[in-house]
Amino acid sequence: MKLSIFFSSVAHRKIYLRQSLTRFFSSSATNYYEKPKGFYSLYQKISPIGNPNASMLPILDNYVKQGRKVDKPLLVCIIIELKKYRRFKHALEVSEWMSSKAFFPMTVSDAASRIHLIYKVQGLEQVESFFNNISQHIKRDPVYISLLNCYANERCVEKAEDLMQKIKELGDVRNVGSPVFYKVMMNLYYRVGNYAKLDDLMNEMKEEGFNIDKSALSIRMSAYAAASDAEGVNKIVMMLESDPNLELDAITFTVAAHACLKVGLVEKSLQMIKEVERLTKSRKKKYEGYDALLHFYSKAKKKDEFLRIWDLCKQETIFNKAYISMMRGLMMFDDLESMENIFQEWESKGMPYDFRMADFLIEAFCRNGHLEKAEVLIEKGISRGGVPCATTWYYLAGGYITTNQLPRAVDALKKAISICPHDCPLSKNSLSKCVEYLESGELRKTEEFKSFLEKEGLFSAIVRDKLFQLLSSEENLS
Template sequence: MRLQSTINVNGMLEAEEYFEQLCTALKKAACLPLLCGYVVGRDTEKAEALMLKLGGLGLIVNPNSYNEMMNLYMSTSEFGNVPLVVQQMKKNKIPLTGLSYNLWMNANAKLSWFGLVEMVYKEMLNDKNVKVGWSTLSTLDGIYTKAGLVEKGSFALRIADKTVKAVAGRIPYTNYMQILLCLAKLGDIVEAERIFMEWECNCFRYDIRVSSVLLGAYMRNGMTEKAEALHLHTLEKGGQPNYKTWEILMEGRLKSNMDKAVEVMKKGFSVLQDCRWRPLDDTVIAFADYFEKHRNIEDANWYIRVIHLFGFASLTLYKLLLRMGLSAQRSASDILKMMEEDKVEIVEDTYALVQAFKV
């Protein structure tokens, strides 16, 4: 559509001007791309104004625009406005979709209205036009788990598991990852493996995010050999490891093979500059402890410099490097310079280490 192309090439201002020039009949087709543009830009004021205008012209005849507004309110943390959108849909006799119900439940959960979450779910069950699928049940599990209602979350997952098995063989490509996440949470590794193999047979592009779900399930369940075999298999299939792949392998190997964990850590750190991922604090310290234990000051120096470069060095790490430097009779000047740049305060026991270099 021309309006979408205008947004992509020339921006929202020209798209707005183009939209205003359209006749009412053409505006009906063009309104959703314009609204989506406002949602992407989180421009609540313009999105609301457009909805009012479209309503006045009688152009909102399906749920898509309302779902976009709910998405906007969720992304801008205006959770209280989501139920108001649902009210408007009901008033205008616009049918709710599965997405509408999921957004409504999530908004209530964000407001800690867990009683209303269940009310929405029951309403969805009674809606003959909507089928409760695994995505809704997975949404419920996430809501209940975050609220500490583990039993309710597990119950939702068990129902989701039955739903997954009932529709196996008819699963859309884009749903495989969520289904695998659901099965992994339930600990149903055998079924997860079957679904994964089915995905492999049907996929057009090898998405590493899908295989990473099974990789993580293997590692969490202590199935290291299977995890390693799967990793090699994905590489042979042309999968491109991302930060999540390295994180899973790194944390899994920490428990069994530190040499291999160090190898993976270096690969994982190579993608740090391209994403916001940062390893867990415990993982960072575990590698540093390993270098100290094996008196590997060269790797320790490299390690702290990388961590310093990406801005998540800590006093604990610097103390460890100071101890190693002192033991190897190295200069502390570079370490102290990095500490100063990171604004790390030198406390009493660290000060004693620094003074020891001067003796």
């Protein structure tokens, strides 16, 4: 049974690259800002608190009570660092404390950052409530861009279009405008499959005097790839290569490599990814580039190249993320033995226990019928201070289904629901509906339930087929 198909419909397989590329080779402050005075003194108190449910407030309050100075650049730097490691709940707490306890007036950039954090932690409804209650003078382009991004992430086309219209009207009054708005809308239309709108937006950008830059062309290229339009992909690649003003970076080359690979332009895709490697080797911090290379070569099924890049990784300081990329790639190569070896190597490094690493093995064990191994690994991870993810219990539920243990599958799904955060690739609402159906015994609606699971992308076809065999058996016995 192929490792890469058992839970292949889980959304994090698709969004991983997109999340990585938004950070990849960024020149933003996230990686290269100079740390202000006092940063390490405060951050060393915050950093070890890995549990997202543990509050940052007592740490901040005690720090001030000790007579330590806390200025705004320090707090902003802490927020950036927490966001870098996806500790959004803690970052939100620091952001709110900065306004309420430290009494620093909220700026436009503060509000834009707060919207992003509220969305990650609490969801769109709370974002809209926050936006509606902030002062009008704070509602400037960065804030509108942040809100528009939330609508795009939720695929709320109508709300995004209404906001875009309002932005255009405000732009006429304030004499401002930004191509970022157009690119957010392009990305939204790309994600919902409305590719015809992309050319309209690009034409509108030209009319407004904005250049069609490499990021806009990358979105259009990705849309051509999604539509299996090799001619369109090749056209954009030629445009990128022929315009010296675009100054192509590793992000653009990576997007081009994946787009070419998707439409069968294999040689061109390999040419593009070699450019990524060239740029990676010229940088001091190489781990983000190697991460992208590992991901590409695993997708391209080039195992020799994949292992070659891993050897290069090992010449650098290996971070947790590199091990995660390696595990993900080995899963795509259906190499369970190597996955176990890499996991053991990671454990030997003594890093804080990260269930994202364990999840790869748990998924593979469940898929290959080694359910006891999966259960033991979960218990071991918890005993070492790890906190299971929602996906941990989701994978275990799939394992229980394939071994005819439906009640235990329901229990595992309930555990997934209980800890499923807003920004989890799994839909908490979808999981809840799945459990409701399984507990209701409404077997006459099996086909309806099957359609629901397929639409929501819950479980693979293999697991779904096994589930409906179980449901059918129960119906025949009743």
